[in-house]
Amino acid sequence: MSEKSLFEAIFEAIGKIPKGKVATYGQISRLVGGCSARVVGYAMARISEDMKLPWHRVVNSKGRVSLKENDGGDIQREMLESEGVLFDETGKIDLKKFQWETFVSE
DNA sequence: ATCATGACGTACG
C-alpha cells in the first residue's frame, strides 16, 4: 500500500485545527505519528497560499509565533487576533485556553 | 554517502 506522504499527513492535521484555536508543532508531530517537530516546521515552510491551510494556527510550545516580525509573524498574529485568539503583553498566547484539544491515542 | 540548514522541543544556567 502506498502510504501518504509525511507532509500530506501534516497538512491534513493542520487543516483540522478549528478556528479560534491553535496547535503547537509538537502537537502536530504527535498527531501524524510522532515525527520530530522539526519536520512539521519544514512542512510548514513548504505551504503555499494555494493550499489555503490555517498555517497561522500553528505556534511553538511556548505559545509564541515562530516567524520573524518581518517574515510574516505580525501577519500571523493579526490573523489569530482576528479569530479571537488573545496575545499576552509579551506576545504569547495562553495555550491553556486556546490550544486545540486533541486526544492523542497511541 | 556527507554537510549544512531549518516556521521545533527540552534542558540548563
Next chain:
DNA sequence: TCGTACGCCATGA
C-alpha cells in the same frame, strides 16, 4: 524571562 546547547529528522547541494 531569555539565551545557549544539543537532539531531532527531512531536504537540498
